Structures are given as C-alpha cells and as structure tokens.
Amino acid sequence: MTLTILYFAWLRERIGLPRETVQTEAATVADLVDELRAREERYAFTFADLKAVRVALDQELTDFDAPLAGVREVAFFPPMTGG
Amino acid sequence: MTIRVQAQPFDYGAESNAFARSSDGAGAIVTFCGVVRDNDGTLRGMEIEHYPGMTERALSTIEAEARSRWSLSDALIIHRHGALNPGEMIMMVATASRHRADAFAAAEFLMDYLKSRAPFWKKERTATGEGWVEAREADEDALKRW
Structure with a gap:
C-alpha cells in the first residue's frame, strides 16, 4: 500500500522532511x-524512544499497535503543546 | 459554534464583545485568552506549528464533547499559529450558557483538552538558542478530572 507520512516539530527537524510517500506492507x-x-x-x-512520540492515522490520534489497513495518512509528532 | 485557526492576530476585546452580543439570552459568558509568556525575560519569540486539517477536526471534537456535557448556547475557539512575540495573544475560548457554572466548566474543559489533544507545538526562541516546549505531565493529568 501507499502511505503518506507526515512529521511535525522535532521529528520533522530530525528526519529533515515534513512529509514523504512510502510503499509498505x-x-x-x-x-x-x-x-x-x-x-x-x-x-x-x-x-x-516511542514514549516521546504520538501517532495519528487519517488525522485521528491512536496507538502504535493500531492496524494500517485502509489508512492513507500517518502522522508522527511529539506530545502536543497548544493553548 | 465557531473554530478559527489562523496566523494573523485577533482582537480579544472585539471578539469577546461580538460573542457576547450574539449570545442573546445566554445570561453567562466566560472568555479566556492565552498569552505568550516570557518567564525570565529572555524570550525573543515563539513559533507555533500545527497539523492543518487535524487541528480543525480535533478542536471540533473537543467542542462537541463540551456541548454534550454542558448546556451551552454558543462556543468560540480561536488559536493562532506561526510567529508570535512575547506578550501576544496565542488563543482564546469563549462559552455562553444560561448559567455561569456551565460556562466556566466548559471553558476550562476546552482549555484542558486543547492543550493536550489539539495538534499544536510551540518552539521558543531565546537569547541563547531555540527549543521545542515540552509537554507537561500536569497538562495530561488535568484531563483526568473530567
């Protein structure tokens, strides 16, 4: 399947990309x-250290054991600091 | 119910007045705004990154949850992204209800949830460098009271 992966904040900086497309099973x-x-x-x-990372599938926050079947967009980011 | 995610500044007074005026019969209006804090006088500025699309969805979900828990006639969330200077307003929430207890509780709930569940990340620039603001355990713990 083809997935779009998005990275935010320090994950984006460390990987050096805001987004990429990957082929994966x-x-x-x-x-x-x-x-x-x-x-x-x-x-x-x-x-x-995955304790410092959060994940969203198709813009919904989820866990690392979540299945990817049917998913189009995966986002990785640190714990949120809004407000 | 209004949600706005924007780079440009907003006028807290004008937004609050417009919200109160349009909430005929509510009886109780609560407004809150968050300001860029400079703890020790070294902050040069802040950059707020967000996840367009998910941000609006997450805020809508949080607002819908607030409406299901309390009797609200209206709610407003404005959150900025991009570059901000010390002292600038980052965000505001407003709630309208027939009674103040609901308006206060819903405003606090919206604040607690948007801090930890809406995809915003703050980066601070100081005289000595820059760094991402780390999430506080207290902010996550604050969700448990709801």
Whole structure:
C-alpha cells in the first residue's frame, strides 16, 4: 500500500522532511516504525524512544499497535503543546 | 459554534464583545485568552506549528464533547499559529450558557483538552538558542478530572 507520512516539530527537524510517500506492507504503526528505523540512522534516532512520540492515522490520534489497513495518512509528532 | 485557526492576530476585546452580543439570552459568558509568556525575560519569540486539517477536526471534537456535557448556547475557539512575540495573544475560548457554572466548566474543559489533544507545538526562541516546549505531565493529568 501507499502511505503518506507526515512529521511535525522535532521529528520533522530530525528526519529533515515534513512529509514523504512510502510503499509498505506494514500491518501496524509499530511495524511501520520498525521499517523506518531500519532505513537510516536519522530515522532510528528519531524513533529511538516511542514514549516521546504520538501517532495519528487519517488525522485521528491512536496507538502504535493500531492496524494500517485502509489508512492513507500517518502522522508522527511529539506530545502536543497548544493553548 | 465557531473554530478559527489562523496566523494573523485577533482582537480579544472585539471578539469577546461580538460573542457576547450574539449570545442573546445566554445570561453567562466566560472568555479566556492565552498569552505568550516570557518567564525570565529572555524570550525573543515563539513559533507555533500545527497539523492543518487535524487541528480543525480535533478542536471540533473537543467542542462537541463540551456541548454534550454542558448546556451551552454558543462556543468560540480561536488559536493562532506561526510567529508570535512575547506578550501576544496565542488563543482564546469563549462559552455562553444560561448559567455561569456551565460556562466556566466548559471553558476550562476546552482549555484542558486543547492543550493536550489539539495538534499544536510551540518552539521558543531565546537569547541563547531555540527549543521545542515540552509537554507537561500536569497538562495530561488535568484531563483526568473530567
């Protein structure tokens, strides 16, 4: 499947991209993260501590064990600091 | 019910007055605004990043939740993104209800939830460099009271 991945805040800075398109057969968000980590050091560094990372699938906040079937957009970002 | 996510400044007084005027019969209006705080006098400015699309959805969900919990005749959320200077207003909420208890509680609920559930991230620029503001555990804990 084809996924659009978005990165925000320090994840965007560490990876050096605001968004990218990936081809993947990852079943869950955690599987996708493992694939990304294996790619390059900057991904491994960014996803070193998942406690510091949040994920949204198609703009809904979810967990790392969430399935990716039918999903088009994945976003990774730190805990939010609005208000 | 109005949600606005914008780069440009807003006029807190004008927004508050317009909200109060359009809330005929509400009886109670609560407004709150958040301002860029300079803790020790070293802040040069702030940059607020957000996730266009998800931001509006998350704020709509939070507002709908507030309306389901309290009797509100109207609600307003304005949140800025982009570059802000110390002392500038970041965001405001306003709630209207027949009774003040609902208006106060709903405004606090909106604030607590938008701090931790709406996709905004603050980056501070100081005299010595820049850095992302870290989420506070207290902000996450604040959700548990609702």
